[in-house]
Amino acid sequence: MNPALANFILKKTPASIKNPLAMAETQFTLNTGAKIPAVGLGTWQSDPGQVKAAVKRALSVGYKHIDCAYVYGNENEVGEGLAEAFKSGVKREDIFITTKLWCTYHSRPEENLDESLKMLGLGYVDLYLMHWPVPMNPKGNDPKFPKLPDGSRDLDKSWSHTQTWIEMEKLLKTGKTKAIGVANYSVPFLEELLAAATVTPAANQIENHPYLPQQEIVDFCKSKGIHITAYSPLGSTGSPLFQEEGVQEVAKKHNVAPGTVLLSYHVALGHSVIPKSVTPSRIEENLRIIELDSSDVKSLQSISKTKGITRFVYPAFGVNLGFPDKQ
């Protein structure tokens, strides 16, 4: 082939085709100045017996970001996976670890962070998130999900999420976390937090996919310099998103799997994304991110206009978390 023509074709070929993993190396800058890798491995519902291998596999194929939480009950196994990866040459400073403060520990964030660090086998995490803005009774009938005798959630009404944030701010001085942030925050809750805060959250981790774009909170976070991490990007277990016509159309256009479209969508928006998988081939597949153009993003965003869902009240809490009742 004529070298000039070959050069022209090469220039026009998207980076994601030349090197399928190049886009997955994208990082975003937090308001602390630290970088957060665009794609991370989720670990919720990754069963003991599976998550160690999943973490090890992910780090061996190029993931640099693992999303954990105390409440997932598997941080000790995540820690075993991390330890094996370190043994095989992965460096702690090259990876980004997030974990989360559980609701029954709102008045004791350092204690909960210490427990997570111990299980993970780490001296620090890169990002510590308040998992939900919902303090629960620390002395209730269950250490993680206490209930009142009538079956409703046993909330700690003597404590507020803004007090929790002030306690979390103190963690930065301990060196046990490099940054602090929130999860599942709506605009009204974030406004309340910011009014009390000295430190602006580095990130807000929220459910996000074409059925739930959460534009109001996304725009608000953007205006405040708060990074968005999209959770349940594939729609979580058993998701109908893979069959969604609008997703399949974009997948067909780029000749990729629907999952690739669902994950690439967030990276195109400047958000990090944390798909969960314990299946080796999917762990690898989920690292493949392609460049979507603005028309793809627009058409994915339009799906919620007819098929959107709401998360006004999250069932695990039974409280109004301030999200709009219509998307």
Ligand SMILES: NC(=O)c1ccc[n+]([C@@H]2O[C@H](COP(=O)([O-])OP(=O)(O)OC[C@H]3O[C@@H](n4cnc5c(N)ncnc54)[C@H](OP(=O)(O)O)[C@@H]3O)[C@@H](O)[C@H]2O)c1
């Ligand atoms: N902050 C919060 O409150 C919060 C809430 C929920 C989730 N999260 C975080 O976000 C992560 C991701 O969310 P999620 O676990 O709810 O759901 P998700 O990542 O949207 O979906 C996970 C499901 O999709 C399957 N899957 C993964 N990759 C696939 C692929 N390429 N093709 C087909 N199926 C695929 C997985 O199965 P296999 O594992 O069997 O492969 C699993 O059943 C969580 O693990 C957690 O770390 C945070």
